[in-house]
Amino acid sequence: MPSALALLRELRTLRGAFGPEAARRKCDIFAAFHPMVIRSASRLIELHAAACFFCAFPDSAAVYRAAHAVLAAWADRQHRLKRSRRESMLNTGMAGTRVYYEFSYDTLCQLDDRFPGALEINWDEYESPEKLDAILIHMIGRAEEHAFEEELGEVSTQEWMAIAKGNRAESDLTWLLRQTRRSKPLCTLAPDLFDEAEVPVVWRIGDTPAATTNNALDVGRTVYRSNMRKPPKRTKREIATPLRGIRRLGERRGRAMIDVAVAALAARQREVYAMTRANPREVYLAPLGEGTHAAIIGVKPAQRLHLEGNYGFVILANGRPVGYGGISPLFRQGNTGINIFPEYRGAEAAYLFVQLLRAFHMLFGTTRFLANPYQLGRGNAEAIQSGAFWFYYKLGFRPVDGDALRLAQRESRKILSRRGYRTDAVTLRRLAKSDLHLTLRHSKKSEYFHERWLTACAIGATAAIAAQPGGDRASQMRRVVRRVTRSLGVRGLRSWSANHRRALYRLAPTVALIRDLDQWTRAEKRALVEIIRAKADPAERAYVLLLGKHPRLRASLAKFCKHATAQGSADTPETAARL
Numbered sequence: 260m261p262s263a264l265a266l267l268r269e270l271r272t273l274r275g276a277f278g279p280e281a282a283r284r285k286c287d288i289f290a291a292f293h294p295m296v297i298r299s300a301s302r303l304i305e306l307h308a309a310a311c312f313f314c315a316f317p318d319s320a321a322v323y324r325a326a327h328a329v330l331a332a333w334a335d336r337q338h339r340l341k342r343s344r345r346e347s348m349l350n351t352g353m354a355g356t357r358v359y360y361e362f363s364y365d366t367l368c369q370l371d372d373r374f375p376g377a378l379e380i381n382w383d384e385y386e387s388p389e390k391l392d393a394i395l396i397h398m399i400g401r402a403e404e405h406a407f408e409e410e411l412g413e414v415s416t417q418e419w420m421a422i423a424k425g426n427r428a429e430s431d432l433t434w435l436l437r438q439t440r441r442s443k444p445l446c447t448l449a450p451d452l453f454d455e456a457e458v459p460v461v462w463r464i465g466d467t468p469a470a471t472t473n474n475a476l477d478v479g480r481t482v483y484r485s486n487m488r489k490p491p492k493r494t495k496r497e498i499a500t501p502l503r504g505i506r507r508l509g510e511r512r513g514r515a516m517i518d519v520a521v522a523a524l525a526a527r528q529r530e531v532y533a534m535t536r537a538n539p540r541e542v543y544l545a546p547l548g549e550g551t552h553a554a555i556i557g558v559k560p561a562q563r564l565h566l567e568g569n570y571g572f573v574i575l576a577n578g579r580p581v582g583y584g585g586i587s588p589l590f591r592q593g594n595t596g597i598n599i600f601p602e603y604r605g606a607e608a609a610y611l612f613v614q615l616l617r618a619f620h621m622l623f624g625t626t627r628f629l630a631n632p633y634q635l636g637r638g639n640a641e642a643i644q645s646g647a648f649w650f651y652y653k654l655g656f657r658p659v660d661g662d663a664l665r666l667a668q669r670e671s672r673k674i675l676s677r678r679g680y681r682t683d684a685v686t687l688r689r690l691a692k693s694d695l696h697l698t699l700r701h702s703k704k705s706e707y708f709h710e711r712w713l714t715a716c717a718i719g720a721t722a723a724i725a726a727q728p729g730g731d732r733a734s735q736m737r738r739v740v741r742r743v744t745r746s747l748g749v750r751g752l753r754s755w756s757a758n759h760r761r762a763l764y765r766l767a768p769t770v771a772l773i774r775d776l777d778q779w780t781r782a783e784k785r786a787l788v789e790i791i792r793a794k795a796d797p798a799e800r801a802y803v804l805l806l807g808k809h810p811r812l813r814a815s816l817a818k819f820c821k822h823a824t825a826q827g828s829a830d831t832p833e834t835a836a837r838l
Contacts, residue, residue, distance in 0.1 A: 266288050267302060275605070277486055278485075281318065282318050285313060286322055289310070289326060289329055290325065293329075298340065300347040300348050303337070306329065307330070307472065314326045316484050333353065333354045333466075337355040351471070352471040353470060354472035356470075357464065358461070358462040358464055359381060359460070360459075361457055362530070364449050366535045370462065374465075378430065378461070378462045379430040379460070380417075385458070388416040390457060391420075391456050394452045394456060395416070397444065397448070398423075398445075407419075417431070474519055474580060476575060478552060481550065481577050487607045489610055491613065494654050495655060495699050498620050499620065504545070508544055513538075513542035516544070516573075517534065517542065519573070532558075533570055533571030534556055536558050537557070537559070538798075540797045541800070542556050543618075545615075547615070551614075553572055553573070554572060557569075558799065560761075561758075563799060566713060568587060568589065568623065569587050569799075570586050572615065574615070581603035582597055583598055584596050588619070589803075590706060591626050592708060593628055596631070598641075623800065624803075626698065627707065628698075636648065637688070648695075652667060660692065663689070663690055663693035670682050708817060711824070715820040715823040716820060718823070720771070736768075739767050743770045744763070746777050747787060766794060773812075783812075790805045790806055
């Protein structure tokens with residue numbers, strides 16, 4: 260009988276092998292593992308990764324069943340390990356393990372709703388539990404105040420919470436979350452208060468649907484593979500080709516997809532803004548072929564970004580999450596990036612990303628795609644280690660900085676001419692200093708809206724509010740709104756819903772930066788009013804599309820931002836004063 264190490268090595272080589280003989284060998288290897296006692300945590304982790312991979316990319320029903328059988332018995336196999344070895348499997352997200360992380364408030368609420376009692380404050384590792392007092396102080400009555408007098412020091416934060424919770428059979432964290440969610444003031448403050456409190460959490464993930472072992476969306480029949488697809492040679496033409504079959508899910512199905520997405524990230528100690536604040540009424544499912552899909556998830560109206568759109572995405576293979584990322588569409592461009600989970604690397608990431616860009620082009624009219632330095636490795640060791648720069652470069656993304664472009668071209672020639680040559684980490688970090696852009700045929704250089712201009716807009720908005728008479732910002736803000744609505748020809752807001760008025764108040768200070776707004780045509784003004792209202796719609800897609808169809812709005816904001824940045828750094832008090 261070959262050793263576990265030898266079998267795992269062979270499984271690794273079989274990832275890209277297909278056909279009857281390869282399928283039989285995969286089944287034989289998985290069968291060999293069933294009676295085998297594996298005492299090495301690292302080899303168990305690799306076996307788990309292999310079983311997940313072949314459930315996502317099986318080449319036959321037999322292979323799928325064999326891989327699935329390994330995962331079905333996973334919690335029992337993991338529990339048979341010695342305790343010291345089980346500890347080395349923490350934070351893997353596998354069935355039967357625990358996850359330690361400082362989750363955001365929104366993620367905690369979502370996980371606690373699905374798995375009440377499974378999450379708890381990790382008191383043993385909480386160095387400053389008194390930070391929670393900033394939350395608890397909003398719950399107490401006058402009769403309880405002496406317990407929070409620092410000089411007495413008789414009752415710790417943990418002890419007070421145990422007393423306040425009483426005999427309720429729930430975790431301290433569940434109790435705390437429920438108190439904050441039932442209080443209107445706290446419900447608004449809680450996300451920021453939790454961030455400041457830096458609450459360490461332990462999640463006993465168990466053998467639940469959230470474990471990476473089990474997490475999947477039911478997408479219908481299992482699809483078996485005959486190969487791993489490679490990206491097309493003409494990437495831009497492929498992206499511009501319509502992707503058929505994209506559909507917006509109903510709210511119930513959208514919520515199920517969000518549950519899968521949040522769990523996929525949380526189990527791996529990751530979060531994405533668009534998914535922690537996901538909108539179940541705006542989830543799109545795009546078929547990418549061969550049993551793969553992209554779920555593209557919008558944000559709830561009240562929590563959307565100011566000017567940009569914002570979407571997270573999860574890539575599914577036979578329903579299993581294999582990667583994730585996001586896109587922030589703005590004026591026919593989109594800042595995007597992709598991350599494939601480690602156990603699924605070595606498959607068809609490049610092909611799937613190109614298909615995902617097709618979906619973005621189809622949904623949002625995006626003609627310019629941006630990858631920012633973090634995606635390439637700035638402050639991101641994982642991206643340096645994986646050589647993420649070359650992943651994007653091979654698909655047609657190019658540095659916008661001239662020095663970075665010339666360095667990339669030199670390195671590319673070395674890779675082509677020297678067998679086995681790899682760009683070193685120092686050079687990859689130099690390459691990661693510049694944005695990468697991929698532009699489609701109809702993208703115009705004049706349409707590009709620099710991301711740093713968003714800062715100029717924000718500082719300008721602050722200055723526009725401050726320029727209004729009156730001592731308090733609320734009255735100043737009302738004056739900005741009145742000025743903008745008057746210029747746009749909006750007569751009264753009685754017919755506007757609360758959500759539409761909220762969108763107006765958010766966007767008005769930015770619209771106020773447009774100096775020649777009074778000279779716009781009626782059609783341009785009506786289109787801008789439609790954009791403002793669309794920002795509050797149940798789905799943000801209409802807003803994104805309308806934004807891309809208003810060239811004068813983009814040009815006017817770009818003109819303001821160019822002037823602001825020419826005067827000096829857009830994020831200094833001196834620039835704000837000039838604005």
